[in-house]
Amino acid sequence: MKNFKLLGFIFRSVMMGMIAALFLFTFFPHLMSPIKEVETTTAPLTTFSFADAISKVSPSIVNIKTYIPNPKKVNARATAQLGMGSGIIISQQGYIVTNYHVISKAEQIAVELVDGRLTIAKVIGYDAESDLAVLKISMDNLPALKLDSDVSVEVGDVTFVIGHPFGVGQSVTMGIVSATGRTALGISEYEDYIQTDAAVNLGNSGGALINSRGELLGISSVYFTYGTKTGISFAIPISLAMDVIEQIIFNGRVIRGWLGFSGGPINKAGTDKFGDGDYLVEGITKDGPADLIGLKVNDVILTVNDLKLETVGDLHKMIAESRIGSSLSIKVNRNNETLTFDVIVKERPRPE
Structure with missing residues (x-):
């Protein structure tokens, strides 16, 4: 009797399974379709590259070869030195910086x-105090690089130096x-350098950052650089x-304002920033504008035109950009007494 009950249970289970399968096949045929294998494709690997940025600039970067005579030799041309450097074409008129x-x-x-x-260049002018010079060449179809004084520069930006180092041809660091x-830094009179760890090797000077x-x-x-240590580079x-x-280009020279004093920040511990925004006068040019109005060594400049300046560069820039013949109001501290001087800006003498 028990065997008949077991067989009946199995029979009913099989029948219910068949009915369920028939129902699914009739009303939901897509569920009964065989599973298709999905083909997977691997995306091609792309090279992380700055080639577009480099190719945009590199045609404008030229190799500069200089002939430097040796004055100690009778036949200077036979014993001449050949110098090397780089330059940037900045206009289709042939100007190179x-x-x-x-x-x-x-x-x-x-x-x-x-x-x-290859061509010979002539010197249009130079400015030793900023270490810049402008050359000119006569040639058609020059790949000039666009200049933008408002370009953003932030610490951490990726940089590239393009130039012609060691005479081996154009290269990039x-x-x-x-x-x-x-x-x-003691490099030039007017300094506001960008520091980078991209190498500026011999022959790269004058090239592009x-x-x-x-x-x-x-x-x-x-x-x-110091010994075998990795060095640091600077760009104007x-x-x-x-x-x-x-x-x-327009004047043949650089015209700057000048007051005839020198000095530096009171806080000189490895920085050009003023300790309290103060600048110590350390030298006065005889008969210069500052001398004529009574500024003295050890005076501490507090403000110029009521502006409290942050760095030596700020002070130099403000004076240099002042119109010749204009007046600047300088407030100083002398022996704990505050004095104000009005000084007339003169043109800065060109270094000999």
Whole structure:
């Protein structure tokens, strides 16, 4: 009897399963379709590259070869030295910007483009105090690089130095912006350098420091190193360079305001920032504007035109950009007494 009950249970279960399968097959046939294998494809790997930024700028970066005579030899031409550097084509009219120290001793300057064209350049003008010079070449179809004084520069930005180091041809080094506004380095009189760890090797001076968008940040200038340690590089920011370039092209020289005193921040512990925004006068040029109105060594400059300046560079820039013949109001502390002087701005004498 028990066997009949078991067989009946099995029979009913099988029948119910068949009925359920028939129901699903009739009303939901898509559920009964065989499972299809899904083909998977692997996306192609892309190369992380800054080639577009580099290719945008590199045609404008030229190789500068200088002929430097040796004055100690009777036959100077036979024993001449050949200097090397880089430059940037900044207009289709043939203007090229480079460092002054690249061409300062040159008797003849040759410029070679990346397409192999070679020509002789003439010096339009230079400014030793900012270490900049402008050359000019006569050639058609020049790949000029656009300049923008408002380009953003932030610490941490990726940077590239493009130039012609060691005479081996154009090359690129990479780094980041390590600092901005570097002054008091003793490189030039007017300093506001961008610091980067991208190498500026011999021959790179006068070349381009650009960002990852191919925008010109500055003019590569100098590389500091100590022993075998990795060095640091400096570039003249394009905002400073553009003012110098424009003055050289239109005036043949750079005209700057001058008051005839020198000095530095009271707090000199490894920084050009003023301890309390104060500048200590350490030298006075005889018969200069500051001397004529009675400014003295050890006076502490508090404000200029009621502005409290933050760095030596700020003070130098304000004076340099002042119109010749205009007046600046300088407030100083002398032996705990506050004095105010009105000084007439004169043109800065050109260094000999």
